[in-house]
Amino acid sequence: MKVPYSEYARRGFFELIAVSIISLLLLLAVEKYIVKKDENHARGFKIFSTALVIQVILIMASAFIRLTLYEEAYGFTILRFYSHAFIILLAAVFCLLLYKIYKDKRENAFAFRGFILIASFFVIMNFFNPEAFIARRNIERFSDTGNLDIFYLSHLSDDALPDMMKALDISNDDLRKSFARELYWRAQNSQSPYFSKWQSLNISRMRAEKILDSKIRELEGYKDYQQQDIDSEGR
Template sequence: MAAQPPTARDRFWWAAAALVLLGVGTFRAAGWLFVLCVLGACVAGSLAVLGRRTGRGLAHDMVAVPLASFGAVPWAFSGLREVQSAQVSKVRRFGVSVAVTAALLVVFVPLLGGADATFAGLLNGLAPTVDAATAWQWILLFAVLGAGALGALYLLAGPPARAAEASRPVRLWARSEWVLPVGALTVLFAVFLGAQFVALFGGDDYVQRTAGLTYAEYARSGFWQLSAVSILTLAVILAVLHWSARDTAADRRWLRILLSAVSVLALVIVCSALARMWTYQQAYGFTVLRLLVTMCELWVGLVYVLTLVAIARLHWNWVPRAAVGTALTTLIALALLNPEHLVAERNIDRWAKGERLDTAYLRTLSPDILPALNRLPTPMRADIETPIRTDLDADPWWSWNLSRSSAR
């Protein structure tokens, strides 16, 4: 059975996500956030053009438009070659006329400008000032947008053949083959979480006695490991869900029970990782990177919720597409949160409670943080604002930004 093409509703939502992500640059001044949003918009736009409604082939469809741009150029030239000879002749005559007109203007305009100062002043007012850097930016932007539009037209004019999907994938793993490793993971996670609860209720004194660390150091030391565990476990669950046999009622019952158990325990591990990062930020301050990894871990937790639904239904093909959609939604939510402003606010909250404020770090952020600095004393606020306001030159109309405009 061939993969279903996207419906009009699917195209609308992917296209809407792309436009929202591109619009972030109008409101947020953080450059790193705009880069992430542009990349997300490219993925959403590609899926709007050619997005399967199932998981198979999704990775290709996410980059289909950029890839198609390479094949679209010879396709466009081949179309031009198929134009009738009479039309080609008309185009050539018009091109010759334009070239002759340009040559005459290049010769006569300077001569007349040199002959009369008033006419020369009029020419100077009409002639635009061309900045080399700006010109190259426009050329690059035109090339990128032109290639993207050409690739999209190429796919819409003749979408590539979709890979045939088997009505049912080949099952390689009998129940006896996957129950042992999944069961071992379930027991391991249960024991680990039991130790976590002991440390949680034991508090800082217990952690210092057993691990030789403060609770904040203990939290930092485990976040990345727990994040890796949650991602690897997700891969194991989806592999078992895809490749395991489910011919009998017993097979399906064991799948639901064990995979649900390990998924719930892994979801608790995700919550533990988030709690560790929160504890670490409370102790040492908030940064953009720490906020980003927190949002990524929240997204992983959301994917686990989707996976639990897939386990209950024993159908997972929709999960990759839903995961991409939730990832783009998470990115939009991050932009709505105004991340750099949020980081500055949380750090100022810590400072209000007597903690140290890292002003050197705040000076590296964008004008998005300026409204949050109003709570600081004037000398401290000026120390942070000065380097940020130094680069606030007037924006041209095509790169106008609300945050920079408000700062000016």
Template sequence: MRPIPQPAPWLRPSDPPAKAPAPPRALLAAVLTGLLTAWLLEGGLGVNLLICGAVAAVGAGLAARSAGRRVRPWTVVWSVLALAMLAVPALFDAGWPTLLSIVCALALASLALHGGRRWAGVLLALPGIVWQLGPGVLWARAGLRGLSLPGRAKVAPVLRAVLVAVVLLTVFGWLFASADAAMADVLGGLGPSIDPGEIPMRLALFVLGLITALGFAHIAAGPRRWDRTVVRPGRERGRVEWALPLVALNLMFGGFAVVQAVVVLGGRDSIMEKTGMSRSEYARQGFWQLMAVTVLTLVVVAVAKRWAPRTTEADHRLARILLGLLCLLALVVVASALGRMWYYVDASGLTRLRLWVLVVEVWLGVVLLMLITAGLVRSAAWLPRSVVLSGMIAAAVYGLMGPDAIVAEQNVARFERTGRIDLRNVRDLSVDAVPALDRLPGDQRTCALDLMRIELGDASGPWYRTSLAESRAREILVARPLPDGVLTAGNACDRAGLHESDYAERD
């Protein structure tokens, strides 16, 4: 026989406790999640994602309860934030914030079930669901094989009740729909009509929902304890070898801070005089480099902290002073980057990308403040979870504030103030932008909203995959319809100052 492969040495301390077989209630919740995923998620996202996520969360809770695990405060925090992320598709229609929210929700749910307070425990728990999908299926299979008769006696009545309910609702629903057209419309909106061509996709969605729910339940029944992962400190360096590069870097950061004080505090005329560039050119020329400087500073702090001298109290004091000063000067870089982007937005308008990098830069500034605070206090055990929490809150705020709506609002407000708008900044936004763009006059309104009208189409989808923003956009475009015809929209864009080559061709 071939020997059973053993896990890597660094992985063994985090081995989970022996798990009990999958409880029947958790298996039922996983099956229900799969059915809801197949039934609701085909064709679009809305409140359906929140419904499926809530049912999967119930299944994980049942598995955790059967394993004797207790709910802790941080578990509640991560879980509530994950469900808040899943509410984004119910409110807004933009694709990128929705994708970001789904990824963050999965990571937060994994962290909630794993737990963790050290850097290894928090960072390795975030993607933990990925390598629990296969073991979750095997765990469920073992639970089904070992299901005792009393367990089957509990499951069978529920399955029979569900089957009877489905039969009764199908028969009487068909009769009511045949008898009354209004009732037929109501029932048609409650659930999808299944086309035979959709069956493969719905089967794939069922499998996806099932294995995801089983993966979370498997974690809840006995998570891997990533906090026990052994992370050895780096080799301690001598004071001169370690401190000299940091002193030089601090001097460079300090020089940059002085230059910024001279240039920026002088205002617009100072920028023109000292650089020969306009405000927007000055902002565009350096923002991305300064953002890279901020990220690299965090990398330098992490590496320097690992190799810092730590034999005496004087060593610890030196590390806190140099690293704290570097973080403090990095805040000047963050402020400069934000100021440059503000100039850029004021001159050229807001876009999705500009808004996203503004949010990220603000979050990086918050992380730097946390690092400074951690250097001033004795214990920094709170830092790993606080950094992740701040990042997830930033992602949640970004999704829940409706970035496309914010972009449209800023560009319309700028148009109302200056009479200038770059329609390229707003034409490719999602329907979240319709309420703000509806305030534009004539040709600008027609050009800005034409692609969104085509995206909406004529018929609305079922309630469970229709966002609040989509419903509001339909109401606006019904109340104030756009002129028909592709040529009409193209002419409107030409009259509004958008050249034909700047907007997308459509069928």
């Protein structure tokens, strides 16, 4: 039976999560309750733990490739992006675990390094601007496949708006006009009292409003456009 891409990717990702958690807990428990009580087992444990970590990383690579195939088939989304990033984070955690086993066995030091790693991960994600990356990749993917999820693209956050504006230059006239319509109504909705509150103000929103205001006359011509060829991409 043919397995859909969506099931193939999801199953691989959740298998990875399950194996990673079990392996991490197993290695920590064995080191704490067995190896530290019997130094004769230390060398064998290091060999076993290294082999196990390598196997887990191979599973991570498999899950990473599955997600990549899924994205190539159906496009990029926030969830898929963070799934990729989470796999990389997991690999880094297991590298820290190996360092703990071989070099520094202090549990407090391992916990501190883990905290620094996770904090660094969130800082990097914040500066990386995932939604802008997703907008760029989906528009680039259009050049290869001719498919573009206009609805999803137009509903990315203000962080992505400068990059998503490039979709106004795509060759597919129907998708381009549909995207212009979505942007027009997005610009109109941004004028609502809810978005005018000072609590919702930020640099990205101010920049997005400036871009939309500069294009509003052009976009207004497509406000009532009806898409002719709706291409629903499976997920």
